[in-house]
Amino acid sequence: MMMTEKTTMWTTCRVCKNQVEMQVHIEDVTAWENGEKIQNAMPYLTPAEREVLISGTCEPCFDRIFGEDPVGDAETDYDIEFTNEGEN
Numbered sequence: 235m236m237m238t239e240k241t242t243m244w245t246t247c248r249v250c251k252n253q254v255e256m257q258v259h260i261e262d263v264t265a266w267e268n269g270e271k272i273q274n275a276m277p278y279l280t281p282a283e284r285e286v287l288i289s290g291t292c293e294p295c296f297d298r299i300f301g302e303d304p305v306g307d308a309e310t311d312y313d314i315e316f317t318n319e320g321e322n
């Protein structure tokens with residue numbers, strides 16, 4: 235077992251420019267860059283963290299771009315004002 239400490243790595247989301255922080259072993263990142271599958275190289279990352287590395291997109295942005303929820307279908311706000319027109 236390797237006992238090296240994890241290193242904090244920041245990946246910038248290319249959509250919202252937020253920086254996503256994650257703890258990684260540098261040698262694992264190197265292994266991934268050399269072709270290892272990310273889930274094998276860094277199984278300790280959350281799916282969201284892996285997504286940032288793979289696609290360069292943070293989870294909220296990824297959901298917004300690739301999410302299956304149809305936009306605007308779930309809830310529609312009708313902005314209707316009832317005015318008493320006879321009050322003049």
Ligand SMILES: [Zn+2]
Binds near residue numbers: 252292293294
């Ligand atoms: Zn983002």
